[in-house]
Amino acid sequence: MPKHKKKIVLGSQARELVVRLRDYFEKEQQNNGPLLPLNQIVERVAEALDISRNTVSRITREKIGPDGMSDNKLSSPKKKRTKVKPITNLDGFAKVAIRNHIYSYYRRMELPTLSKLLKTLKEADLFKGSITSLRQVLKDIGFVYKKINKRKIIMERTDIALARYTFLRKVKNINDWSKVVFLDETWLNANHTVRKIWTNDTAQSCTKVPEGKGERLIICHAGTASGFVPNCLLAFKSKKTTEYHEEMNYEKFKDWFIGLLNNLKEPMTIIMDNATYHSVQINKPPNQSNRKSELVQWLSDNGVPADMQMLKTELIDLVRRHKPATPTYALDEMAKEKGHQVLRLPPYHCQYNAIELIWAQIKGHAARNNTSPPFTANKMLLLLEEAINSVQPEDWSKVVNKTKREILSDWDRDIHIDNIIESSLIISVTDTDDDS
Template structure:
């Protein structure tokens, strides 16, 4: 975590030529947009992990290189209540112009969809009843999302860039390296399958060191590979940056 200061912010802005003024002008700008310099409670201040900042930079650079945004697909999941309706509507206060809504929220529905600049991709709505009242991500899994994802790919008529987040069911890895929590036999098996000589008699710490030395520099995701086989590419959102997913604007309506 890095503590934000005016000097650091000013330096960063000048490096990318986004601010011409000095620290006094920047302080006024910061105040004008609602920030206050004061004693903070329980260190509730804006700080950012460097790995997340790096992921954002990587995403934005790749997004900047997209030449045709009509060939970009955004996908996401959300939930709604079956009895959800608008709070306001045009009416003349007669019974005929009123909307009768059942009491209660109704059943909870989980939906998954994908869209482009032209609208939702046809025949790609996934909707099912929720069996829980907890976080909807708990009811999604890799097998369910994989089947839907393959259907999405089959509905795309040309190569596309697919933007998605890093939800666990989006991020199942191919040839995922085992870790300290795995059994020694699993560590040896992974090493052998990846062409590394290992013996069950070796210490677990030795096996882990070998895995760290020989594991791929970046993970390979199963959904990304499926998309690649069909001529598409996946661009993953940086963590905690759902604002870069255009379909969020649809969910918010």
């Protein structure tokens, strides 16, 4: 008689693995034998549990140790907590200012080196960190080092520049800017308030500024040069304290986006960024991280002969040769069916989205009116609605015109910089530091 097993309470993840394991054994039963050779132990475990081989190997090493003889107790991975670094954790406007400062070097026909850039940024009061911190910021906004005449020069990543050129070419041909919709998401903390409050110097008049950030609202809206699109405000309480983009998902955004499309009465150009939940692809090609079965399935669905006997490298090569030249986004296709077109912002270029300036206006209004308890999400929701109602059509018209001018100016700037580089007129400015 089999020995009675000790009852173990399994969590949701362990229960999911049990189901996967059962499904795998069922497939082997239907196959009348193993799906993979018995000597491929790691591969069989990975396939059965639908996890990567690296994960299987890593957990095995933790259990049996380097000598293969241990019986260590497995631990749960610690949650990664992202520590905010104020020097390098810059807001969108600060990043745009640094980007434009770098471009000014090219306008002057100079080559920006790291040490020289740090000096001029500090002189302009645009950055206060060290050269190491600046190096991280430049990486974060899409700049890399390239060697020109044996010197390391700060240059924009080619893919970032190309994405901007593509966007600017399309946007500069817009004839009627009243038919452009700008959409975006942002957040408001319940404790969002002005840091300093005027008082009459009496104890009764002093307001204690709340500590911490408090509850958070996630907000989504859209607007044109005439004002906010009617009936399109989405605001809800966050359940997390992490990055607000993690709170939104494709299904939630898609439902809101459908409502937006239904509220647009004529064909429009919709400008938005490439957030993950904006960018779900139709017929998305698999990549190296996908399993062989998924690669074979995608190839078969796209009329390319493939089977499990092929090596993964061969399958990846087939995918590479047969994948579409450009991705097809589900939301773009939905908009196209309604007569609209979607233009996607290049990475790190939030200044091309006029609603960013409206968000700043709304947050300022909310902060100035959130100076006394209670500091709650419900109160902030009321202040949000009040702030949105305070935004006038003239405000929207101003920010759209400002965005238009910036876009056209940047196109002229990029042409100018391209001509400078092409004609090799860049002046090499003496810099004794090696910028290593």
